[in-house]
Amino acid sequence: MKVVAAIVLSSLLIAAGIVLRPLIATEIPASERRSGYTFMSPDTKAMQDDDTTNPGMLGVIEGEALWNRKGGSADKSCADCHHDAKVSMKGVAARYPSYDKVLGGPVNLEQRINLCRARHQQADPLPYEKHDLLALTTYVAEQSRGMPITPDPTPELQPFVAKGRDLFMHRQGQLNLACTNCHDDNWDKHLASSAVTQGMPNGYPIYRLDWQSLGSLQRRLRNCITGVRAQNYDYGAPELVELELYLMSRARGMPLETPAVRP
Amino acid sequence: MARSAIPVVGGCFALALLALPRLAGGEELKSYSVTGDAIVESLTGEAGDAARGRKLVVDRANTCILCHSGPFPEDKFQGDLAPNLSGVGNRWSVGQLRLRLVDASRLNPGTIMPSYYRVDGLDRVAKAWSGKPILSARQIEDIVAYLATLRD
Numbered sequence: 001m002k003v004v005a006a007i008v009l010s011s012l013l014i015a016a017g018i019v020l021r022p023l024i025a026t027e028i029p030a031s032e033r034r035s036g037y038t039f040m041s042p043d044t045k046a047m048q049d050d051d052t053t054n055p056g057m058l059g060v061i062e063g064e065a066l067w068n069r070k071g072g073s074a075d076k077s078c079a080d081c082h083h084d085a086k087v088s089m090k091g092v093a094a095r096y097p098s099y100d101k102v103l104g105g106p107v108n109l110e111q112r113i114n115l116c117r118a119r120h121q122q123a124d125p126l127p128y129e130k131h132d133l134l135a136l137t138t139y140v141a142e143q144s145r146g147m148p149i150t151p152d153p154t155p156e157l158q159p160f161v162a163k164g165r166d167l168f169m170h171r172q173g174q175l176n177l178a179c180t181n182c183h184d185d186n187w188d189k190h191l192a193s194s195a196v197t198q199g200m201p202n203g204y205p206i207y208r209l210d211w212q213s214l215g216s217l218q219r220r221l222r223n224c225i226t227g228v229r230a231q232n233y234d235y236g237a238p239e240l241v242e243l244e245l246y247l248m249s250r251a252r253g254m255p256l257e258t259p260a261v262r263p
Numbered sequence: 264m265a266r267s268a269i270p271v272v273g274g275c276f277a278l279a280l281l282a283l284p285r286l287a288g289g290e291e292l293k294s295y296s297v298t299g300d301a302i303v304e305s306l307t308g309e310a311g312d313a314a315r316g317r318k319l320v321v322d323r324a325n326t327c328i329l330c331h332s333g334p335f336p337e338d339k340f341q342g343d344l345a346p347n348l349s350g351v352g353n354r355w356s357v358g359q360l361r362l363r364l365v366d367a368s369r370l371n372p373g374t375i376m377p378s379y380y381r382v383d384g385l386d387r388v389a390k391a392w393s394g395k396p397i398l399s400a401r402q403i404e405d406i407v408a409y410l411a412t413l414r415d
Contacts, residue, residue, distance in 0.1 A: 174392040175326070175377040176368070176385055182344075186375070192329050192340040230387045 026184045028198055033254055034187075035202055036262055039195035044209070048261035056138060056207035056259025059214045063139025066132055072123025078136075081120060085143055091150075093141035094256055097245045099154040106160045106241050109137050110216060128235035134214045138205045141258035149202060149256065151249045164246030167239055173230030179243075194263070201247040203260020210263065217244055292382060293400045300370055301358030306380070306400035316409025319402055320348075326377070326397070327406075334413065345376065352413040360407045364398070379403060 037045060047053050067078045067085055082088040097106040100115065107115060110133055114125040126133035151161075168179040182191070183199035190196060204217040211219075218240045225232050233239045293306045305311070320327045321335050332341035333348030355363065362369065367376035379397040388394075398406070 170386070172385075172387040174385060174388045174395075174397060177375060177377070181375045186344050189342070189344045191342050191344060192323070193342070196344070226389070229389050229392045231389050 026180060027250070028184055028187070030253065033200065033251065034198055035200055035254060035257065035260075036197045037203070037257060037260065039197050040261075040263060044261055044263055048257070054207065054259060054261055056205070056214060056261060059135045059138035059205065059207070059259055060142045062131070063135040063137070063142075066136045067139055072117060072121030074120065074122045076121050078116070085140065089140045089143040091144050091147055093144040093258065094147045094149050095152045097241055097248065098152040099157045104156070105238070106157055106245050108218075108241050108244055109140060110218075111236060111241070113137060113140070129216060129219055131214075134205050134216065137216070138214060138259050141205065141256065144256045145258055146255050148253045149248055149251050151245070151252055157245070160242050161245045161249050163239075164242035164244070164249075167243050168246055173225070173228035175228040177228045179224070199247065200251045200254060201244065202251050202254045203257040203262065205258065206260045206262045208262045214259065217247070292380065292396060295365065297362060297369070298358070300362060301356060302361040302365060303358040305404055306361070306365070307404050309404065311401070311404030311406070311408030313405070313408040313412050316405035316407070319398075319406050320409060325402075330375070334415075348410065348413055350413060350415055352411045353415075355410075357407055357411050360410050361403065364403050364406060 037048065040048075047055075051057050064085070070077045070080070078085070093109055096112065097108040098112065099105070100107045100112075110128065113133065113136055117123040117125060126136070171178045171181070179199060182196050187196050187198040201217050204220075205214045206220070207214050208220075216235075218235055221240055221243055222232050222235075295302045295304065295306055319325050320333070321338055323329065323340075327348075328335065328338060328341050330342040330344040331346065331348050332343060333351075335341065351360070363376070365380040366378040367374045368378050377397055380400065380403055382394055382396055
Protein backbone atom coordinates (compact mmCIF):
# COMPACT_ATOMS: atom_id res chain seq x y z
CA MET A 1 0.00 0.00 0.00
CA LYS A 2 2.80 2.35 0.88
CA VAL A 3 4.36 1.86 -2.56
CA VAL A 4 1.05 2.54 -4.29
CA ALA A 5 0.51 5.62 -2.14
CA ALA A 6 4.00 6.85 -3.00
CA ILE A 7 3.39 6.34 -6.71
CA VAL A 8 0.05 8.13 -6.55
CA LEU A 9 1.62 10.96 -4.57
CA SER A 10 4.54 11.37 -6.96
CA SER A 11 2.15 11.34 -9.93
CA LEU A 12 0.17 14.09 -8.26
CA LEU A 13 3.33 16.07 -7.59
CA ILE A 14 4.43 15.68 -11.19
CA ALA A 15 0.97 16.69 -12.36
CA ALA A 16 1.14 19.75 -10.14
CA GLY A 17 4.54 20.61 -11.58
CA ILE A 18 6.22 20.81 -8.21
CA VAL A 19 8.77 18.05 -8.55
CA LEU A 20 12.40 18.91 -7.95
CA ARG A 21 13.97 19.57 -11.28
CA PRO A 22 17.56 18.57 -12.08
CA LEU A 23 18.59 22.24 -11.94
CA ILE A 24 18.06 22.28 -8.20
CA ALA A 25 21.18 20.14 -7.82
CA THR A 26 23.27 23.13 -8.90
CA GLU A 27 21.99 25.42 -6.15
CA ILE A 28 24.59 26.43 -3.59
CA PRO A 29 24.33 24.50 -0.30
CA ALA A 30 23.88 26.74 2.76
CA SER A 31 27.30 25.72 4.08
CA GLU A 32 29.00 27.06 0.92
CA ARG A 33 27.23 30.41 0.70
CA ARG A 34 29.68 33.28 0.46
CA SER A 35 29.13 37.00 0.62
CA GLY A 36 30.62 39.07 -2.19
CA TYR A 37 32.82 40.48 0.58
CA THR A 38 34.85 37.26 0.72
CA PHE A 39 35.87 37.67 -2.94
CA MET A 40 37.26 41.19 -2.43
CA SER A 41 40.83 42.42 -2.10
CA PRO A 42 42.13 43.23 1.39
CA ASP A 43 42.03 46.96 0.52
CA THR A 44 38.36 46.90 -0.45
CA LYS A 45 37.47 44.83 2.61
CA ALA A 46 39.26 47.37 4.81
CA MET A 47 37.34 50.21 3.15
CA GLN A 48 34.03 48.52 4.02
CA ASP A 49 35.08 47.55 7.53
CA ASP A 50 35.97 51.04 8.70
CA ASP A 51 32.97 53.38 8.93
CA THR A 52 35.25 56.39 8.52
CA THR A 53 36.44 55.13 5.10
CA ASN A 54 33.28 53.37 3.92
CA PRO A 55 31.77 55.84 1.41
CA GLY A 56 28.34 54.23 1.91
CA MET A 57 28.24 55.71 5.42
CA LEU A 58 27.63 59.15 3.88
CA GLY A 59 24.34 57.74 2.60
CA VAL A 60 23.49 56.55 6.10
CA ILE A 61 24.12 60.02 7.55
CA GLU A 62 22.10 61.73 4.83
CA GLY A 63 19.36 59.10 5.17
CA GLU A 64 19.06 59.89 8.86
CA ALA A 65 18.46 63.55 8.06
CA LEU A 66 15.76 62.57 5.54
CA TRP A 67 14.17 60.27 8.14
CA ASN A 68 13.60 63.26 10.37
CA ARG A 69 12.53 65.74 7.68
CA LYS A 70 8.82 66.58 7.54
CA GLY A 71 7.21 66.46 4.12
CA GLY A 72 4.14 65.89 2.01
CA SER A 73 0.67 67.37 2.47
CA ALA A 74 0.52 65.62 5.85
CA ASP A 75 3.68 67.46 6.91
CA LYS A 76 4.97 64.34 8.61
CA SER A 77 8.40 62.80 8.84
CA CYS A 78 9.20 59.08 8.96
CA ALA A 79 10.16 59.63 12.59
CA ASP A 80 6.72 61.04 13.44
CA CYS A 81 5.28 57.53 13.04
CA HIS A 82 8.28 55.22 13.37
CA HIS A 83 10.21 57.23 15.99
CA ASP A 84 13.79 56.05 16.46
CA ALA A 85 14.83 54.02 13.41
CA LYS A 86 17.53 52.33 15.48
CA VAL A 87 14.69 50.60 17.31
CA SER A 88 11.79 50.47 14.86
CA MET A 89 13.75 49.58 11.73
CA LYS A 90 16.00 46.97 13.34
CA GLY A 91 15.63 43.75 11.34
CA VAL A 92 13.24 45.22 8.77
CA ALA A 93 15.61 45.13 5.78
CA ALA A 94 16.55 41.55 6.64
CA ARG A 95 13.04 40.40 5.73
CA TYR A 96 12.42 42.49 2.59
CA PRO A 97 10.95 42.30 -0.06
CA SER A 98 7.83 41.83 2.03
CA TYR A 99 4.14 41.19 1.36
CA ASP A 100 1.80 44.16 0.95
CA LYS A 101 -1.79 43.17 1.67
CA VAL A 102 -3.32 46.04 -0.26
CA LEU A 103 -1.31 45.34 -3.40
CA GLY A 104 -1.50 41.57 -2.91
CA GLY A 105 2.14 41.12 -3.80
CA PRO A 106 5.73 41.78 -2.82
CA VAL A 107 7.26 45.23 -2.36
CA ASN A 108 10.94 45.93 -1.85
CA LEU A 109 12.34 48.40 0.65
CA GLU A 110 12.41 51.30 -1.83
CA GLN A 111 8.79 50.62 -2.77
CA ARG A 112 7.78 50.40 0.91
CA ILE A 113 9.31 53.81 1.54
CA ASN A 114 7.38 55.26 -1.38
CA LEU A 115 4.16 53.54 -0.27
CA CYS A 116 4.63 55.11 3.16
CA ARG A 117 5.12 58.47 1.51
CA ALA A 118 1.92 58.06 -0.53
CA ARG A 119 -0.24 56.59 2.24
CA HIS A 120 0.94 58.46 5.32
CA GLN A 121 2.84 61.57 4.23
CA GLN A 122 0.75 62.32 1.13
CA ALA A 123 4.03 62.93 -0.62
CA ASP A 124 5.23 62.20 -4.15
CA PRO A 125 7.34 59.08 -4.63
CA LEU A 126 11.09 59.54 -4.54
CA PRO A 127 12.54 58.56 -7.92
CA TYR A 128 14.40 55.26 -8.15
CA GLU A 129 18.17 55.34 -8.03
CA LYS A 130 18.32 59.03 -7.13
CA HIS A 131 20.19 60.10 -4.06
CA ASP A 132 17.31 60.63 -1.59
CA LEU A 133 15.71 57.22 -2.05
CA LEU A 134 19.10 55.49 -1.95
CA ALA A 135 20.12 57.37 1.19
CA LEU A 136 16.86 56.68 3.01
CA THR A 137 16.94 53.00 2.01
CA THR A 138 20.55 52.73 3.12
CA TYR A 139 19.73 54.31 6.48
CA VAL A 140 16.84 51.91 7.04
CA ALA A 141 18.84 48.87 5.91
CA GLU A 142 21.86 49.82 8.00
CA GLN A 143 19.73 49.32 11.12
CA SER A 144 19.85 45.59 10.30
CA ARG A 145 23.60 45.44 9.75
CA GLY A 146 24.95 42.15 11.10
CA MET A 147 21.50 40.57 11.37
CA PRO A 148 20.73 37.36 9.44
CA ILE A 149 18.52 37.49 6.37
CA THR A 150 15.13 36.08 7.42
CA PRO A 151 12.74 36.12 4.45
CA ASP A 152 9.10 37.08 4.98
CA PRO A 153 7.30 33.73 5.49
CA THR A 154 3.86 34.97 4.31
CA PRO A 155 2.36 32.06 2.31
CA GLU A 156 0.91 34.44 -0.31
CA LEU A 157 4.48 35.50 -1.10
CA GLN A 158 5.74 32.05 -2.06
CA PRO A 159 4.43 32.00 -5.66
CA PHE A 160 6.40 35.21 -6.24
CA VAL A 161 9.57 33.64 -4.85
CA ALA A 162 9.03 30.73 -7.26
CA LYS A 163 8.66 33.16 -10.17
CA GLY A 164 11.91 34.83 -9.17
CA ARG A 165 13.62 31.46 -9.08
CA ASP A 166 12.28 30.62 -12.54
CA LEU A 167 13.68 33.88 -13.87
CA PHE A 168 17.04 33.19 -12.20
CA MET A 169 17.16 29.83 -14.01
CA HIS A 170 15.95 31.13 -17.38
CA ARG A 171 18.41 31.79 -20.19
CA GLN A 172 17.90 35.08 -21.98
CA GLY A 173 19.51 37.68 -24.19
CA GLN A 174 21.73 37.38 -27.24
CA LEU A 175 24.35 35.61 -25.09
CA ASN A 176 21.63 33.17 -23.94
CA LEU A 177 22.71 33.01 -20.30
CA ALA A 178 20.75 32.61 -17.07
CA CYS A 179 21.84 33.99 -13.69
CA THR A 180 22.40 30.41 -12.51
CA ASN A 181 24.96 29.69 -15.24
CA CYS A 182 27.42 32.04 -13.58
CA HIS A 183 26.23 32.52 -10.00
CA ASP A 184 25.40 28.90 -9.08
CA ASP A 185 27.70 26.99 -11.43
CA ASN A 186 30.78 29.20 -11.86
CA TRP A 187 31.07 31.48 -8.83
CA ASP A 188 34.65 30.36 -8.16
CA LYS A 189 35.80 31.58 -11.58
CA HIS A 190 36.58 34.94 -13.22
CA LEU A 191 34.89 36.95 -15.94
CA ALA A 192 37.73 38.87 -17.55
CA SER A 193 39.72 39.16 -14.33
CA SER A 194 36.79 39.90 -12.00
CA ALA A 195 35.48 37.33 -9.52
CA VAL A 196 32.11 36.00 -10.71
CA THR A 197 30.79 35.63 -7.08
CA GLN A 198 27.56 33.98 -5.93
CA GLY A 199 25.35 37.02 -6.58
CA MET A 200 24.34 37.36 -2.94
CA PRO A 201 22.07 40.33 -2.06
CA ASN A 202 23.29 40.88 1.50
CA GLY A 203 24.89 44.32 1.25
CA TYR A 204 22.42 46.57 -0.56
CA PRO A 205 22.28 49.41 -1.20
CA ILE A 206 26.01 49.07 -1.90
CA TYR A 207 28.70 51.61 -2.64
CA ARG A 208 30.16 50.21 -5.84
CA LEU A 209 33.60 51.51 -6.76
CA ASP A 210 32.79 50.94 -10.44
CA TRP A 211 29.77 53.26 -10.10
CA GLN A 212 31.46 55.75 -7.77
CA SER A 213 28.12 55.89 -5.98
CA LEU A 214 25.53 54.08 -3.94
CA GLY A 215 23.25 51.83 -5.93
CA SER A 216 20.40 49.41 -5.43
CA LEU A 217 20.19 45.68 -5.98
CA GLN A 218 17.96 46.39 -8.98
CA ARG A 219 20.67 48.54 -10.53
CA ARG A 220 23.09 45.64 -10.15
CA LEU A 221 20.59 43.18 -11.64
CA ARG A 222 20.05 45.51 -14.58
CA ASN A 223 23.81 45.62 -15.18
CA CYS A 224 23.91 41.84 -15.59
CA ILE A 225 20.82 41.81 -17.81
CA THR A 226 22.49 44.37 -20.07
CA GLY A 227 25.62 42.21 -19.99
CA VAL A 228 23.84 39.20 -21.46
CA ARG A 229 22.32 41.56 -24.06
CA ALA A 230 18.73 41.03 -22.94
CA GLN A 231 15.86 43.55 -22.85
CA ASN A 232 16.01 45.24 -19.49
CA TYR A 233 13.29 45.60 -16.89
CA ASP A 234 12.32 49.01 -15.54
CA TYR A 235 13.14 49.87 -11.94
CA GLY A 236 10.35 48.51 -9.75
CA ALA A 237 9.20 45.99 -12.39
CA PRO A 238 7.57 42.90 -10.85
CA GLU A 239 10.23 40.67 -12.41
CA LEU A 240 13.03 42.50 -10.60
CA VAL A 241 11.19 42.42 -7.26
CA GLU A 242 10.58 38.68 -7.71
CA LEU A 243 14.24 38.20 -8.48
CA GLU A 244 15.11 40.13 -5.30
CA LEU A 245 12.75 37.87 -3.35
CA TYR A 246 14.40 34.73 -4.68
CA LEU A 247 17.88 36.12 -4.04
CA MET A 248 16.98 36.87 -0.43
CA SER A 249 15.53 33.38 0.06
CA ARG A 250 18.74 32.00 -1.46
CA ALA A 251 20.77 34.04 1.05
CA ARG A 252 18.74 33.04 4.11
CA GLY A 253 20.81 33.35 7.28
CA MET A 254 23.59 35.47 5.79
CA PRO A 255 24.33 38.64 7.78
CA LEU A 256 23.40 41.95 6.21
CA GLU A 257 26.38 44.22 5.46
CA THR A 258 24.63 47.42 4.37
CA PRO A 259 26.27 49.65 3.32
CA ALA A 260 28.60 47.13 1.67
CA VAL A 261 31.45 48.23 -0.57
CA ARG A 262 31.92 46.29 -3.81
CA PRO A 263 34.49 46.64 -6.62
CA MET B 264 12.10 26.84 -34.26
CA ALA B 265 13.31 23.25 -34.52
CA ARG B 266 16.98 22.89 -35.34
CA SER B 267 17.65 21.40 -38.74
CA ALA B 268 20.91 20.76 -40.53
CA ILE B 269 20.24 23.96 -42.45
CA PRO B 270 18.98 26.10 -39.63
CA VAL B 271 17.74 29.37 -40.99
CA VAL B 272 17.60 29.63 -44.73
CA GLY B 273 16.12 26.84 -46.87
CA GLY B 274 12.38 26.69 -46.22
CA CYS B 275 12.46 29.78 -44.02
CA PHE B 276 14.36 31.95 -46.45
CA ALA B 277 11.58 34.42 -47.20
CA LEU B 278 10.63 34.55 -43.54
CA ALA B 279 14.23 35.15 -42.51
CA LEU B 280 14.47 38.07 -44.91
CA LEU B 281 11.29 39.57 -43.51
CA ALA B 282 12.22 38.98 -39.91
CA LEU B 283 15.80 40.23 -40.12
CA PRO B 284 15.65 43.57 -41.88
CA ARG B 285 18.31 45.08 -39.62
CA LEU B 286 20.94 42.38 -39.87
CA ALA B 287 24.38 43.98 -39.94
CA GLY B 288 25.26 45.09 -43.45
CA GLY B 289 22.01 43.66 -44.78
CA GLU B 290 23.48 40.19 -44.43
CA GLU B 291 21.14 37.28 -43.77
CA LEU B 292 22.44 34.21 -41.95
CA LYS B 293 24.32 31.90 -44.31
CA SER B 294 23.11 28.34 -44.47
CA TYR B 295 25.45 25.61 -43.34
CA SER B 296 25.40 21.88 -42.88
CA VAL B 297 26.73 19.94 -39.94
CA THR B 298 28.76 16.77 -40.47
CA GLY B 299 29.35 14.87 -37.25
CA ASP B 300 30.54 17.55 -34.82
CA ALA B 301 31.83 19.89 -37.50
CA ILE B 302 30.84 22.41 -40.16
CA VAL B 303 33.26 21.48 -42.90
CA GLU B 304 32.53 24.26 -45.37
CA SER B 305 33.45 27.90 -44.81
CA LEU B 306 30.37 30.02 -44.06
CA THR B 307 31.54 32.60 -46.59
CA GLY B 308 32.99 30.19 -49.13
CA GLU B 309 36.38 31.78 -48.46
CA ALA B 310 39.23 31.19 -46.03
CA GLY B 311 39.35 33.58 -43.06
CA ASP B 312 42.17 35.96 -42.26
CA ALA B 313 44.05 34.85 -39.13
CA ALA B 314 45.48 38.31 -38.39
CA ARG B 315 42.01 39.84 -38.40
CA GLY B 316 40.83 36.89 -36.33
CA ARG B 317 43.35 37.59 -33.59
CA LYS B 318 42.22 41.23 -33.37
CA LEU B 319 38.61 40.07 -33.05
CA VAL B 320 39.45 37.58 -30.29
CA VAL B 321 41.29 40.10 -28.09
CA ASP B 322 38.59 42.79 -28.56
CA ARG B 323 36.48 42.53 -25.39
CA ALA B 324 33.37 43.64 -27.27
CA ASN B 325 33.37 40.26 -29.01
CA THR B 326 33.30 38.59 -25.56
CA CYS B 327 35.85 35.75 -26.25
CA ILE B 328 38.41 36.72 -23.62
CA LEU B 329 35.82 37.54 -20.99
CA CYS B 330 35.69 33.76 -20.47
CA HIS B 331 38.76 32.35 -22.26
CA SER B 332 42.41 32.99 -21.61
CA GLY B 333 45.06 32.37 -24.24
CA PRO B 334 48.37 33.50 -25.71
CA PHE B 335 47.53 37.22 -25.48
CA PRO B 336 50.30 38.65 -23.29
CA GLU B 337 49.11 42.22 -23.95
CA ASP B 338 45.81 41.58 -22.17
CA LYS B 339 45.89 41.28 -18.40
CA PHE B 340 42.15 40.77 -18.02
CA GLN B 341 41.39 37.30 -19.28
CA GLY B 342 38.70 35.02 -17.90
CA ASP B 343 38.89 31.46 -16.64
CA LEU B 344 35.28 30.37 -17.15
CA ALA B 345 36.27 28.42 -20.25
CA PRO B 346 39.33 26.52 -21.52
CA ASN B 347 42.59 28.28 -22.35
CA LEU B 348 42.78 28.74 -26.11
CA SER B 349 46.49 27.86 -26.33
CA GLY B 350 46.85 24.77 -28.50
CA VAL B 351 43.17 24.81 -29.52
CA GLY B 352 44.25 24.32 -33.14
CA ASN B 353 45.74 20.98 -32.15
CA ARG B 354 42.70 19.85 -30.23
CA TRP B 355 40.09 20.58 -32.93
CA SER B 356 39.91 20.60 -36.70
CA VAL B 357 38.90 23.76 -38.55
CA GLY B 358 35.41 22.30 -39.08
CA GLN B 359 35.05 21.43 -35.39
CA LEU B 360 36.16 24.92 -34.37
CA ARG B 361 33.62 26.42 -36.78
CA LEU B 362 30.67 24.52 -35.27
CA ARG B 363 31.84 25.33 -31.74
CA LEU B 364 31.74 29.04 -32.61
CA VAL B 365 28.54 28.91 -34.66
CA ASP B 366 26.42 26.92 -32.21
CA ALA B 367 28.19 25.13 -29.36
CA SER B 368 24.82 24.37 -27.74
CA ARG B 369 24.19 21.84 -30.51
CA LEU B 370 26.98 19.72 -29.00
CA ASN B 371 26.21 20.46 -25.34
CA PRO B 372 22.83 22.01 -24.48
CA GLY B 373 24.13 23.00 -21.02
CA THR B 374 27.15 24.93 -22.28
CA ILE B 375 27.70 28.54 -21.24
CA MET B 376 29.36 29.24 -24.61
CA PRO B 377 27.00 31.51 -26.54
CA SER B 378 26.01 30.53 -30.08
CA TYR B 379 27.86 33.18 -32.09
CA TYR B 380 26.01 32.59 -35.33
CA ARG B 381 22.43 31.91 -34.42
CA VAL B 382 19.35 34.10 -34.06
CA ASP B 383 16.60 31.59 -33.30
CA GLY B 384 15.70 30.02 -29.97
CA LEU B 385 16.76 33.10 -27.98
CA ASP B 386 14.54 34.91 -25.48
CA ARG B 387 14.19 38.61 -24.72
CA VAL B 388 17.13 39.74 -26.83
CA ALA B 389 17.74 43.49 -26.42
CA LYS B 390 16.48 45.56 -29.35
CA ALA B 391 19.97 46.63 -30.37
CA TRP B 392 20.95 42.98 -30.94
CA SER B 393 17.61 41.56 -32.04
CA GLY B 394 17.78 39.36 -35.13
CA LYS B 395 21.56 39.70 -35.33
CA PRO B 396 24.14 37.00 -34.73
CA ILE B 397 26.87 37.92 -32.23
CA LEU B 398 29.46 37.67 -35.01
CA SER B 399 29.13 37.86 -38.78
CA ALA B 400 30.01 34.92 -41.05
CA ARG B 401 33.21 36.67 -42.05
CA GLN B 402 34.18 37.31 -38.43
CA ILE B 403 33.56 33.64 -37.61
CA GLU B 404 35.82 32.59 -40.49
CA ASP B 405 38.56 35.02 -39.42
CA ILE B 406 38.47 33.71 -35.85
CA VAL B 407 38.44 30.08 -37.00
CA ALA B 408 41.48 30.82 -39.17
CA TYR B 409 43.27 32.37 -36.19
CA LEU B 410 42.38 29.61 -33.71
CA ALA B 411 43.67 27.01 -36.19
CA THR B 412 47.10 28.64 -35.91
CA LEU B 413 47.24 28.10 -32.12
CA ARG B 414 49.19 24.86 -32.17
CA ASP B 415 51.16 24.96 -28.88
